[in-house]
Amino acid sequence: MSALVESPLQLLCAVEAHAAGHTEGRLRITARQGVPTMPDTVAALRELGLPDGVDVQVGPARRALAPEEPWVCGDPFSGTYQAALSTGTPLRQVVVDDGLGTLDVVDRLVSGRPLVRLSAPRHPVRRVLGAMTTRRLRRQAARGGLTLCTMLPLGDARRAALSRLGVEVVEHSFEWLASHTPTGPGAAGAEPTVVVGSALVADRLVHPDHYLTWLRGLAADGPVRYVPHRRHHPLVTAAVETLPGVRVDAPGAPVELRLRGLDPDQQVVSLPSTSAVTLTRLLGPRGVRVTTHDVPDSWWTPHATPALRDHLRRAALLARAATPSRRPSPARVRVS
Secondary structure, eight states: OEEEEOSHHHHHHHHHHHHTTOSOSOEEEEEETTOTTHHHHHHHHHHHOOOTTEEEEEEOSTTOOOTTSOEEESOTTOHHHHHHHTTOOOSOEEEEOBTBHHHHHHHHHHHTOOOOOTTSOOOHHHHHHHHHHHHHHHHHHHTTOEEEEEOSOOOHHHHHHHHHHTOEEEEOOOHHHHTTOOOSTTSSOSOSEEEEOOSTTTTTSBOHHHHHHHHHHHHHTSOEEEEOOTTOOHHHHHHHHTSTTEEEOOSOSOHHHHSTTOOTTOEEEESSSHHHHHHHHHHGGGTOEEEEEEOOGGGBOTTOOHHHHHHHHHHHHHHHHTSOTTSOOOOOEEOO
């Protein structure tokens, strides 16, 4: 079975799908070259010990998917994936998560709309490829050949709609990664609060001054460990390093790998993001509190469209829905 992954999260989810038995035989993963922190992720997984039957190589994406064997796909919106699908549909495919974009994939499959990313340029070729991808995946689902392996809480309505299409839906909570939780002194770090850095500043969506003030306020309550986002703003990260009580990690492997050893007496704080959901799935069963802070209106720059703000609010709601039911859901905290 061949897989194309184009982000560190897609890689983690492809490994989880294989470890849970949702792939066939050996899994040959091509991790797209040129993606920030992808080599760090591959190296960390190799050090951890990949599941039996998995091989991961960083390389060109163009020839990653072999038409004569089943596929694992990390991003059905990908132009590289859609071009490969245009030459022939494999008998079976497993789709894994690419963050919150998976929900848009689901909604477009259910409605029959072209699989074109909202942020993609309005180019006729992309629309043709997107429409073709939707048709082929829907036909494949009707034949019983499409599986969605997701860590997202889809909700009853989406699950029912996918079932009507014929899509097999299997959920995971990073069980394989959780089974490799480090133990011993220093495994979780010393700081009681871990802040997962946001890309919102680097993407020019929130004002850096407000972001730094928020971090300063968190550090006033006790020592903080700050994990930069892979798309971090170097100047802002340098400013974070000057804040009293804050220790800044070097950019590198995904937070799911770095923070899997946190203890119940530690907490994770983040702004709305996919990592708020993934860490809730991974750490919630261990009793670690993951809190998602809303973004106040005053933080937004003119680049933050209403659609994008709604998208991020959805991330906070999903993180809350992902919290294990046996433990009360942490309240969302609004910061000013």
